[in-house]
Amino acid sequence: xxxxxxxxxxxxxxxxxxxxxxxxxxxxxxxxxxxxxxxxxxxxxxxxxxxxxxxxxxxxxxxxxxxxxxxxxxxxxxxxxxxxxxxxxxxxxxxxxxxxxxxxxxxxxxxxxxxxxxxxxxxxxxxxxxxxxxxxxxxxxxxxxxxxxxxxxxxxxxxxxxxxxxxxxxxxxxxxxxxxxxxxxxxxxxxxxxxxxxxxxxxxxxxxxxxxxxxxxxxxxxxxxxxxxxxxxxxxxxxxxxxxxxxxxxxxxx
Amino acid sequence: xxxxxxxxxxxxxxxxxxxxxxxxxxxxxxxxxxxxxxxxxxxxxxxxxxxxxxxxxxxxxxxxxxxxxxxxxxxxxxxxxxxxxxxxxxxxxxxxxxxxxxxxxxxxxxxxxxxxxxxxxxxxxxxxxxxxxxxxxxxxxxxxxxxxxxxxxxxxxxxxxxxxxxxxxxxxxxxxxxxxxxxxxxxxxxxxxxxxxxxxxxxxxxxxxxxxxxxxxxxxxxxxxxxxxxxxxxxxxxxxxxxxxxxxxxxxxxxxxxxxxxxxxxxxxxxxxxxxxxxxxxxxxxxxxxxxxxxxxxxxxxxxxxxxxxxxxxxxxxxxxxxxxxxxxxxxxxxx
Numbered sequence: 001x002x003x004x005x006x007x008x009x010x011x012x013x014x015x016x017x018x019x020x021x022x023x024x025x026x027x028x029x030x031x032x033x034x035x036x037x038x039x040x041x042x043x044x045x046x047x048x049x050x051x052x053x054x055x056x057x058x059x060x061x062x063x064x065x066x067x068x069x070x071x072x073x074x075x076x077x078x079x080x081x082x083x084x085x086x087x088x089x090x091x092x093x094x095x096x097x098x099x100x101x102x103x104x105x106x107x108x109x110x111x112x113x114x115x116x117x118x119x120x121x122x123x124x125x126x127x128x129x130x131x132x133x134x135x136x137x138x139x140x141x142x143x144x145x146x147x148x149x150x151x152x153x154x155x156x157x158x159x160x161x162x163x164x165x166x167x168x169x170x171x172x173x174x175x176x177x178x179x180x181x182x183x184x185x186x187x188x189x190x191x192x193x194x195x196x197x198x199x200x201x202x203x204x205x206x207x208x209x210x211x212x213x214x215x216x217x218x219x220x221x222x223x224x225x226x227x228x229x230x231x232x233x234x235x236x237x238x239x240x241x242x243x244x245x246x247x248x249x250x251x252x253x254x
Numbered sequence: 255x256x257x258x259x260x261x262x263x264x265x266x267x268x269x270x271x272x273x274x275x276x277x278x279x280x281x282x283x284x285x286x287x288x289x290x291x292x293x294x295x296x297x298x299x300x301x302x303x304x305x306x307x308x309x310x311x312x313x314x315x316x317x318x319x320x321x322x323x324x325x326x327x328x329x330x331x332x333x334x335x336x337x338x339x340x341x342x343x344x345x346x347x348x349x350x351x352x353x354x355x356x357x358x359x360x361x362x363x364x365x366x367x368x369x370x371x372x373x374x375x376x377x378x379x380x381x382x383x384x385x386x387x388x389x390x391x392x393x394x395x396x397x398x399x400x401x402x403x404x405x406x407x408x409x410x411x412x413x414x415x416x417x418x419x420x421x422x423x424x425x426x427x428x429x430x431x432x433x434x435x436x437x438x439x440x441x442x443x444x445x446x447x448x449x450x451x452x453x454x455x456x457x458x459x460x461x462x463x464x465x466x467x468x469x470x471x472x473x474x475x476x477x478x479x480x481x482x483x484x485x486x487x488x489x490x491x492x493x494x495x496x497x498x499x500x501x502x503x504x505x506x507x508x509x510x511x512x513x514x515x516x517x518x519x520x521x522x523x524x525x526x527x528x529x530x531x532x533x534x535x536x537x538x539x540x541x542x543x544x545x546x547x548x549x550x551x552x553x554x555x556x557x558x559x560x561x562x563x564x565x566x567x568x569x570x571x572x573x574x575x576x577x578x579x580x581x582x583x584x585x586x587x588x589x590x
Contacts, residue, residue, distance in 0.1 A: 050448065052444070073446075074452075076450035082448055089445070090438060090442065093441075101449060168450055
């Protein structure tokens, strides 16, 4: 059974069809890339999965459970985390504090015990802090852990966005253009990390424009154009697919 | 805690404890009002933290006052029990109203707040049971056993008790997981949601907690004025609360409202010599403060005064960055 299954999912904004009758099956443990020219509906698909937008029709099933109409925070609690295309961060907090908020779900000392600052609450808090620091180190942000998020360079900010999603301990990680604006070194590091994330058992869906990254890290690729799926398969198949090249003509190099 | 903080805190605590010996009765009376406004201001700041500016402070202030007054008058109930019930009713009514309003976003919440204030004031004034626009009958003074809270000094200490509880509870909340969630919600609803934070639930809890303490402030008002009058619980007073919180400074969500409350109760008093010009002068003073010190007194301190000290090597406290961001956002909205 696939980990995530979208069946005949469609999204209309008035008369504009952003996503048309999409069928998508993502297996547990794979890295799936979602590609397509701008406006193809990729971020919309992410928003539909996380519940930020309700689909006009169709169903979304995650881990055997229908999550189609659930609210974003419930979907997050079910184990789906995402990073955003725009850099969404708590700008007035340090990098570490940003990640700690991600742990909000994982660390439950019980609201009353937390309120009274009992010793057990403090212990849970310390554990969270340690785990948050682990994630920060994994994402290469150790030096910047106590910097205000607003002061971080762009590449670090995007890495921080991914860190926060990781802090939620997700089963499925949706990464929306994680390497945009990164230099080649940072990009290569991110690719390595995505591999390691997959290695730890997390399923990843990646929206990316950087084709080298996509070809490098994906197990399978799904191609969207104007809201419809036009191709799906292994990286090698997609690379030579005429429809895909057509859709991207004048926009990207494969 | 640094030595400066401990020293400063102790001096302040001593001042507060011995205030009745240091000032005359008239000034002490002003302090009673200051304490009331302080609790209201702290509660406004509490809800502002989750990105909700509340215009309904005066409404729940009235609910607390009227509930306490009516229970004492009609049933002879003790002040303390009546106060608790006032708080409970404020929370219950708030839950009914805000369960509907909060899921619909900040603008709906804001408008609901305005309507609530106007509606409640009308209710208090027109329903004969509450005594009409002249207000309730005179309530009995609060007692504990055979001890009566009659003079200003006794009421002052009662006020300090209420204020103390409010500050302690709010501080514990702010430093807990709930406080962190509130920070996240206030900063970015979308981001907080995506991290699994139930924004509506945390906002609702925040508003209802505020409701409780706002009602307590109403009960305290009855304790020293011995009456509840509809005029007090006006839209103007709601806005007044917002105003002095801004004056005090949004950078420190606990201290700002306290400073604002002191400023806003003492300026008009000392301007009394100007007689009929006093309201104009107060208004101008407040406008000047908001223009010249957009981040309030504490903001000014954080930005101009403290850096001066820091350059001399002094550490000092960290401003509440979350509130600084809220302040910045509000100023931006104001500028548009």
